[in-house]
Amino acid sequence: MNKDYTFLAPLRDEVLKCIKCGLCMAGCPTYGITKDETMVARGRLTLIKAVMEGGIDASDKYERYITSCIGCLTCDINCPSNVKIGDIIFAAKAQLAATNGLNIIEWTASRLVVGLRWPLPLILRFFRLPMKIYDWLPVKSPFDSLIPFVRNNVKRRLPDIGKRPFSSQYPEIIKTTSKRPKGRVAFFPGCVIELSTQDIGRATVSILNKLGYDVVIPEGQYCCGSPLQSLGDAATAKKVARKNIDVFSPLDIEAIIVSCATCGHTLKKEYPVLLGDRANGDYNKVRGFSEKIIDIHEFIVSHHGIPNQVRNDNYQVRNNNNQVQANRQRVTFHDPCHLKKGMGVYQHPRDILKSLPQAEFVEMEDADACCGFGGIFSLYYYELAAKIGERKAENIKRSGSRIVATGCPGCKIHIEDSLHRAGYDATVRHTVELLDEVLN
Ligand code: SF4
Ligand code: SF4
Structure with missing residues (x-):
């Protein structure tokens, strides 16, 4: 070495x-x-x-x-x-x-795709087809040994990939139509929402607009850098951190909202460590940026209290197949590691969930135990990630909940996979998706 x-x-x-x-x-x-x-x-x-x-x-x-x-x-x-x-x-x-050194795949993903940013939409289009083929492939076939992420004859449940990046579906400023405008905030979707779990991004923007905020999604945002740090590519992680700070710093905004706990933790807590050399003239700029980062749950509850427009009638809980469920559903919450342990946010999502009509909030055992996702970790160590996920699925089952809320798109993806493996029919949603459905 x-x-x-x-x-x-x-x-x-x-x-x-x-x-x-x-x-x-x-x-x-x-x-x-x-x-x-x-x-x-x-x-x-x-x-x-x-x-x-x-x-x-x-x-x-x-x-x-x-x-x-x-x-x-x-x-x-x-x-x-x-x-x-x-x-x-x-x-x-x-x-x-x-x-x-990084291997060729890591180097390409890190330096070219994430580090340059512009290839991301192309990669997105490129991956849609192989992911569909993966879904379609029978597990028991002459090629089964070639299929990755198979355990006990069950394939990994992969997330949907959007047709276009999330941010390209919006103007740079999404104006509120509220009669009582409150101000302007920025939104950092992060790669997972940008490419895959786009409903979380839509719900976040929708809630902020309903609460009276114009939402800015500035062009030129990069990955937060968390996967780069996991790969050990510190140079590219620093590069994207500086780019993000340069994109957001000139904006006249009250806060930078995140709905991805890992992005939030990285932007808020890791950037000052990564770029926090006090001798460096950027120190105050980095601090100023990080102090504006706030998780959506915390922003909603601490800036507004539970919105009083929560609608109490006609609310219907739907399952993964969009079928209406019986009234009053049990809902539990999984604490993403980077949300609770990273940013200290755990009460706010519970306050929101307890306010939802037709929802009966129950705690699952070890709600703050890691779900096993870990981004790059679950690609390289899927067997271990799946075993950790089994425990989470077991605790969800024991809670009797058919709806699992969480605060991170990565956790959502991995818990969906774990529940699928466990054969337990429950819907996994980000808290903002549930809240947006009941806000006038
Ligand atoms: S908990 Fe104890 S053993 Fe573990 S890292 Fe800290 S000091 Fe070391
Ligand atoms: S996996 Fe274990 S060693 Fe690594 S951060 Fe989590 S608790 Fe610490």
Whole structure:
């Protein structure tokens, strides 16, 4: 391994803060499934320290232990020594990428598609057909060993891909028609809403308009950079962060709204770490940008309280097949890691859900346990991601809910897959989709 440890060296003291207490084992999803000490923060930090001191080589096994960390922040929250575990793991991933290089697919995805941004719509069109073919392929066929993401003869449930990017379907400023206009906010959809779960974006814009806000979706937004950090491509992550800050900073807006918890956490909490060198003249600009980031649940509840236009009549809960369900449905909420542990938002979505007519809110067990998605993680470690998802599906089943609300499009996609595997018929929606249906 590269012996200069450019990325890890500044965090050496942070690594040494670990007192080996093992409290990070509680709730670590990768340890919970594998029961392997190297798959938890304590073990991962021990390996990183050993590699930095030259005690062991950065082998393929080491790479697996580091890259299989989901980045769920559970250990960050539980650690009594306040070790910045997330920062250390990102640095270790960056160190691995700097030493070993990205493979051709990672390099293309990172540097060309995400780093340049303009190929994204083309990629979107390109992937629609293979994804349809994947859906259509029978699991039991002569080619079944070639089909990825198959477990127990069940294929992964893939999300729909939009025909056009979400933001291209709107003018740059979507004006409110409210008789009591309140102001102007910007919306950062992020890649998943931009390309796939577009109903979440539509509901977000619709709610903000109904509440009296003009919504700006500025052109030139890039990926938030979270997948780039997971891949270890720190240079491109910094590049897209600067681009996003440059796009949003000149706008005369009250807040920058996010409906994707991972984007929100990255823009709000990771950018100041990534670009936060105080000696750097951009520090105040980065801070100013990050302080404007606010999750949609928090914005609705803390800026307005529960909207009093919630309609109490004619509300019908529909299932995945658009069939009307019996009145009063049980609804539960899955806390995305980056929403609760990353941004401290957990009460606001519950306040919204409890206000919905015809909805009976129930807590599921371990609502804040990771669902197993983790973006790149669930591509590289699908078996592990699916096992973590099984536990989430089991808890949803036990809650008796047929509607699962959540605050992150990535969680929605993975929970849908987990429920599909579990054979449990429940609808997964972002909270804003449920709220928008009942707002006048
Ligand atoms: S909880 Fe923190 S201090 Fe304790 S073993 Fe884990 S990383 Fe180390
Ligand atoms: S971030 Fe999550 S997966 Fe990674 S070590 Fe911490 S608890 Fe485990």
